[in-house]
Amino acid sequence: MVWLNVLVQGILIGGFYALFACGLSLMFGVLKVINLAHGDMAVVAGYVAVFLTPHLHLPEVWSFLIVVPIFTLVGYVLQRTLIQKSIDRDPFTTLLVTFGLSVVIENLLLEIYSANGQTVNIGDLIAKSWHPASIIYVSYVSLGVLGVAVLVLFILQLFLSKTGTGRLIRAVADDREAAQLSGANYRHIFGIAASLAFATVALAGIAYGMMTQFAPTSGGVNLLFAFEAVVIGGIGSLWGTLVGGIALGIAQQFGAHINPQYQILAGNILFLVVLALRPQGLFGRRTSLA
Amino acid sequence: MSEEGISTGQNARRVLGEFEFGRRLGLQALGVMAASGAIASLTDISAAHAATKSGTIKIGYVSPQTGALADFAGPDAFVLQQIKASSYFSKGIMIGGTKYKIEITVKDTQSQPNVAVQVTQELINSGVDLVLVSSAPETTIPVATTCEQYKVPCVSTVVPWEAYWGGFTGATISPEGAATGTGPTYNSTFFFGIPQFVGTFVPMWQRIQKQVKCNTNVAEMYPNDSDGNAFRAAFAPTEQAIYPNGGYNFVDGGAYTDGTTDYSAMIQTFKTGGANGAACDLFINCPLPPDFQSFWTQASQQDWNPKLATVAKVMLFPTDAYALGDLSNNIATDAWFTPYSPYKSSLTGQSAYAFAAAYQKAGHGQWVQSMGSTYALFEIAIQGLKKVHNPHDRLALAEALQVVNYDGMCGPVNMNLKSSNPMLSSPAKGIGIISPVGVQWKPGSTDLVGHHKYAWSQWVVDNSLNKHIPINGTLEPTNV
Numbered sequence: 196m197v198w199l200n201v202l203v204q205g206i207l208i209g210g211f212y213a214l215f216a217c218g219l220s221l222m223f224g225v226l227k228v229i230n231l232a233h234g235d236m237a238v239v240a241g242y243v244a245v246f247l248t249p250h251l252h253l254p255e256v257w258s259f260l261i262v263v264p265i266f267t268l269v270g271y272v273l274q275r276t277l278i279q280k281s282i283d284r285d286p287f288t289t290l291l292v293t294f295g296l297s298v299v300i301e302n303l304l305l306e307i308y309s310a311n312g313q314t315v316n317i318g319d320l321i322a323k324s325w326h327p328a329s330i331i332y333v334s335y336v337s338l339g340v341l342g343v344a345v346l347v348l349f350i351l352q353l354f355l356s357k358t359g360t361g362r363l364i365r366a367v368a369d370d371r372e373a374a375q376l377s378g379a380n381y382r383h384i385f386g387i388a389a390s391l392a393f394a395t396v397a398l399a400g401i402a403y404g405m406m407t408q409f410a411p412t413s414g415g416v417n418l419l420f421a422f423e424a425v426v427i428g429g430i431g432s433l434w435g436t437l438v439g440g441i442a443l444g445i446a447q448q449f450g451a452h453i454n455p456q457y458q459i460l461a462g463n464i465l466f467l468v469v470l471a472l473r474p475q476g477l478f479g480r481r482t483s484l485a
Numbered sequence: 486m487s488e489e490g491i492s493t494g495q496n497a498r499r500v501l502g503e504f505e506f507g508r509r510l511g512l513q514a515l516g517v518m519a520a521s522g523a524i525a526s527l528t529d530i531s532a533a534h535a536a537t538k539s540g541t542i543k544i545g546y547v548s549p550q551t552g553a554l555a556d557f558a559g560p561d562a563f564v565l566q567q568i569k570a571s572s573y574f575s576k577g578i579m580i581g582g583t584k585y586k587i588e589i590t591v592k593d594t595q596s597q598p599n600v601a602v603q604v605t606q607e608l609i610n611s612g613v614d615l616v617l618v619s620s621a622p623e624t625t626i627p628v629a630t631t632c633e634q635y636k637v638p639c640v641s642t643v644v645p646w647e648a649y650w651g652g653f654t655g656a657t658i659s660p661e662g663a664a665t666g667t668g669p670t671y672n673s674t675f676f677f678g679i680p681q682f683v684g685t686f687v688p689m690w691q692r693i694q695k696q697v698k699c700n701t702n703v704a705e706m707y708p709n710d711s712d713g714n715a716f717r718a719a720f721a722p723t724e725q726a727i728y729p730n731g732g733y734n735f736v737d738g739g740a741y742t743d744g745t746t747d748y749s750a751m752i753q754t755f756k757t758g759g760a761n762g763a764a765c766d767l768f769i770n771c772p773l774p775p776d777f778q779s780f781w782t783q784a785s786q787q788d789w790n791p792k793l794a795t796v797a798k799v800m801l802f803p804t805d806a807y808a809l810g811d812l813s814n815n816i817a818t819d820a821w822f823t824p825y826s827p828y829k830s831s832l833t834g835q836s837a838y839a840f841a842a843a844y845q846k847a848g849h850g851q852w853v854q855s856m857g858s859t860y861a862l863f864e865i866a867i868q869g870l871k872k873v874h875n876p877h878d879r880l881a882l883a884e885a886l887q888v889v890n891y892d893g894m895c896g897p898v899n900m901n902l903k904s905s906n907p908m909l910s911s912p913a914k915g916i917g918i919i920s921p922v923g924v925q926w927k928p929g930s931t932d933l934v935g936h937h938k939y940a941w942s943q944w945v946v947d948n949s950l951n952k953h954i955p956i957n958g959t960l961e962p963t964n965v
Contacts, residue, residue: 197753200749200753201750204747204749204750208746208747208749305551305552309551309555311555311556311804312774312775312778312804312808313808314778314808316810318810319811321782321785321786321812322782322785322786322811322812323786324786324787324788326788330753330756330757332786332787332788334783334786334787335786336786337786406746406779406782407746407775407778407779407782408774408775408778408779408808409775410553410775412552412553413775416744444747447747448747448749448750451739451741451747451749451750451751452750452753454739454740455738455739455740455741455745455748455750455751456709456739456740456741456742458741458742458745458747458750459742459745
């Protein structure tokens with residue numbers, strides 16, 4: 196029963212990692228951009244949720260209705276301006292630009308909102324849980340986040356495989372030049388992919404704010420976990436990202452069960468083992484998406 | 486300073502079961518100094534020379550105004566404004582027949598030890614006569630060790646004295662928790678240490694055990710960092726030394742990493758790790774504030790509801806309680822300054838109550854306990870300056886500061902007290918012990934300071950260590 200609980204808690208936290216990683220996975224899979232500001236973007240989403248929604252007389256739990264559309268737009272604009280400009284130069288520039296963005300965001304947040312921690316207030320719900328069996332308690336918030344992660348990945352998967360725009364995104368991801376020769380406006384396609392990625396980042400940021408406290412510098416550690424989830428699952432595979440996130444969560448819980456000292460270490464070891472034995476990740480297929 | 490040297494030093498200390506934390510920060514400080522030391526020491530000498538003739542006393546104040554520890558420095562602007570308005574600071578001070586003006590320079594560490602060293606060097610290069618520093622070992626140790634290196638007087642506060650003492654080369658803590666070895670010459674500090682945490686928390690545990698059904702299993706949540714390792718090494722042994730018949734069974738949740746967001750494994754340990762597989766009904770910790778928030782909400786999700794939570798390092802300030810909302814109800818912590826103390830300013834005679842009320846009236850929100858300790862730093866500076874003939878004589882000023890004995894905003898501070906009461910006695914010359922009280926977070930009331938009702942306020946519920954501070958709230962279980 197103890198080990199079952201470890202597994203359950205691992206899957207729950209893994210759902211959050213997957214949600215957090217899915218934007219990173221999209222950006223890397225389609226744009227070939229490692230967005231080092233990914234974690235900070237999520238933190239910004241948290242701040243927007245906390246500081247904007249009260250002005251709209253909306254409970255913070257519904258803040259995603261506002262924040263997700265904003266981020267979808269921001270993602271498109273940011274892609275068409277800053278990120279595209281750096282893609283046009285070389286991959287190193289995108290690393291530098293997103294790193295710079297990360298530093299700027301952290302310091303701006305610090306300047307505007309100070310270093311105080313913030314949470315997305317969801318009232319009593321945060322402390323509630325479902326108690327299916329003896330020692331197993333399933334937090335409603337974590338369960339909700341896992342559900343959202345699965346739903347988001349399912350919708351994205353459906354979008355990429357069934358719609359015209361989705362097929363264009365996959366085409367551009369597979370072979371940009373060939374897609375361009377066939378008449379695809381890859382910059383616009385990149386913009387759409389980035390706006391999708393940013394929409395998921397907004398959800399992840401709000402979820403993080405509900406689950407725990409965030410501060411201007413909280414983005415970094417989550418970026419690391421998201422990156423590990425993407426690599427474990429396989430770069431370019433969305434379902435892989437879900438599996439990668441859950442695998443990371445379970446590994447961390449197993450480590451923590453032995454000793455809390457090993458919680459993060461166990462996740463890192465899994466990451467290294469996957470990198471060593473299967474560098475393309477569990478579900479990776481070299482350069483394809485979906 | 487090589488990495489190898491650092492790790493060997495740490496291992497040696499770990500074997501002794503001592504506080505490695507302070508030492509590590511001290512070594513970091515030395516490392517940063519080594520990098521910029523050559524230039525700094527050259528300019529330092531000329532600056533110091535110029536300062537000996539100046540008619541101005543320069544005081545540097547260092548605190549973490551931004552970053553993770555920013556809450557500690559929240560009242561800085563208000564306190565400095567009050568200090569500067571007081572007569573010594575606005576009109577000047579007579580020392581040895583000469584009138585000196587006092588100038589205060591404020592520096593921010595950004596909550597980072599290496600920045601703390603840099604800003605201290607800047608202060609020293611600008612010729613300060615004295616450095617004051619507050620808030621957490623990450624701030625005070627690098628500043629104190631830098632001052633010691635450059636032979637500049639320094640007074641620190643809001644740092645457990647064990648961590649302070651352990652930060653200096655040659656100073657050690659014995660397995661019994663006594664200050665041994667050679668202490669610093671230019672430094673002094675006032676705060677309290679592990680025995681006072683024990684003396685504040687354990688009486689509350691005992692009282693709760695009389696009120697409700699509550700076992701003796703104590704859950705310990707200590708991170709794998711400086712403070713965490715210090716508590717892990719010292720809290721349980723000190724408790725057993727002070728209360729040999731306490732019968733408490735400590736359950737260590739394990740040395741987790743700061744910034745962990747999922748605590749389900751540790752909570753599971755606390756639910757079943759007590760004697761005979763019982764849950765732990767008492768809880769003590771010293772985590773970073775965001776980590777405590779994650780832990781505490783997850784404990785509630787996982788249905789672990791300790792009868793009494795006595796926390797250290799978190800829930801000190803109202804922002805922590807506002808962030809947790811209802812989950813902060815009846816969490817207990819320590820308070821080293823409260824508006825309800827019978828203490829008053831040695832500079833203006835203003836009472837602690839009036840001081841806190843003025844803070845709230847000035848629109849800074851609810852009073853915070855670090856306002857008292859920061860205020861006291863400047864009071865102590867004046868106490869030291871009054872005892873010397875030349876304020877630019879650094880050694881004389883440092884010696885005067887190490888034996889400061891006065892009554893002020895944080896109550897009586899005697900840096901060299903030889904008392905039969907181990908809870909009050911100075912562990913070494915230059916370490917003043919103030920006595921905290923136990924407080925609990927409860928919904929605010931218009932009966933409290935300023936007659937303004939805040940969502941959450943600290944109520945004094947236990948004064949076992951300091952009978953001068955009246956109790957104004959009832960100790961209640963955190964969870965029934």
